[in-house]
Amino acid sequence: MVLEAPSIKAKPTVTWEPLPANFVLPDDPVENIQQPSLAAGLTDALGAAGLIQSEMLISSNLGLVATINKNIVVKAPDWFYVPQVHPLAEGVIRRSYTPHTDGANVAIVMEFLSEAEGGELSVRATPPYGKLHFYEQILQVPTYVTYDPYEGILEVRYLQDERYVLHSANEQGRVWIPQLELYLGIWSGERLGQTMNWLRWWDDRGNLLLWSSEQAEQERQRAEQESQRADQERQRAERLAAKLRELGVDPD
Known part of the structure; x- marks a missing residue:
C-alpha cells in the first residue's frame, strides 16, 4: 500500500500592478441608503476635527487592487483609510488604489454587513475571494471593521500572526482603532434628517468628534x-x- 502525503496548498502569488486603463471596474449599486451615509459621517467628523491630511487617502467604494496568480482582483470597501499615498499628476483622477504601488498599504477597512456571496465575513480562498480572506491574506490590512447598522453589532479585528483576531470593546462599547488613535463606537441619533445607529469617533479622553x-x-x-x-x-x-x-x- 502506498501512502500519499497530504497535499499542501501553495500560497498564491500576489503582485501589485497598476490597474490597466482599459480595465472595466464593477459598477455595483450600494445595497441600502445607509451605507453611503455611514461612510460620509465617518469622514466628515475626521475632517471637522482637522485630522485629514493631504497625503492621506480616505474613500468609499473605491476599488482596492491586487493581482493574484496573474489575475486582477478588485474589492471596493464601504470605507477605508490609507495613511500616505503618492500624489497624482495634475488633472488625473484616482479610479482605484493599488497598495505598495500607489502608496502605503491600506491601514483600515470597514464593511457594512450584507448577505451577498463573497461577503464581509467570508474566508473563501478561491475566486471570487471572500472579503475577509482578501483583506486578511492578500492585502493584510491591519484593522478590519464590520458593522451591522440594523442589529447594532460592531466588530473590530486586528491582524495578528497573519490572522484576524476579534478585539473587545471597552465599557462604553467602543473599540480602539490604533491607526487613527481614536475609539470607534455606535451612536444613535439624527444627521441630515436621517435617524439611525451611526458609527462615531471618540478621542482618547472620551470626547465625541463632532x-x-x-x-x-x-x-x-x-x-x-x-x-x-x-x-x-x-x-x-x-x-x-x-x-x-x-x-x-x-x-x-
Missing part, C-alpha cells in the same frame, strides 16, 4: 448666547444710566 453640522450648530448657539449677553449688558448699562439721571448725575 460632525461639521454639529460644529456649525454649536457656533450658532455660541454666537446667539454672546448676542444675548451683549443685549443684557446693554440693558443693564441703560438701566444704570437712567438711575443716575434720576439722581441728578450725568452718566456721560
Whole structure:
C-alpha cells in the first residue's frame, strides 16, 4: 500500500500592478441608503476635527487592487483609510488604489454587513475571494471593521500572526482603532434628517468628534448666547444710566 502525503496548498502569488486603463471596474449599486451615509459621517467628523491630511487617502467604494496568480482582483470597501499615498499628476483622477504601488498599504477597512456571496465575513480562498480572506491574506490590512447598522453589532479585528483576531470593546462599547488613535463606537441619533445607529469617533479622553453640522450648530448657539449677553449688558448699562439721571448725575 502506498501512502500519499497530504497535499499542501501553495500560497498564491500576489503582485501589485497598476490597474490597466482599459480595465472595466464593477459598477455595483450600494445595497441600502445607509451605507453611503455611514461612510460620509465617518469622514466628515475626521475632517471637522482637522485630522485629514493631504497625503492621506480616505474613500468609499473605491476599488482596492491586487493581482493574484496573474489575475486582477478588485474589492471596493464601504470605507477605508490609507495613511500616505503618492500624489497624482495634475488633472488625473484616482479610479482605484493599488497598495505598495500607489502608496502605503491600506491601514483600515470597514464593511457594512450584507448577505451577498463573497461577503464581509467570508474566508473563501478561491475566486471570487471572500472579503475577509482578501483583506486578511492578500492585502493584510491591519484593522478590519464590520458593522451591522440594523442589529447594532460592531466588530473590530486586528491582524495578528497573519490572522484576524476579534478585539473587545471597552465599557462604553467602543473599540480602539490604533491607526487613527481614536475609539470607534455606535451612536444613535439624527444627521441630515436621517435617524439611525451611526458609527462615531471618540478621542482618547472620551470626547465625541463632532460632525461639521454639529460644529456649525454649536457656533450658532455660541454666537446667539454672546448676542444675548451683549443685549443684557446693554440693558443693564441703560438701566444704570437712567438711575443716575434720576439722581441728578450725568452718566456721560
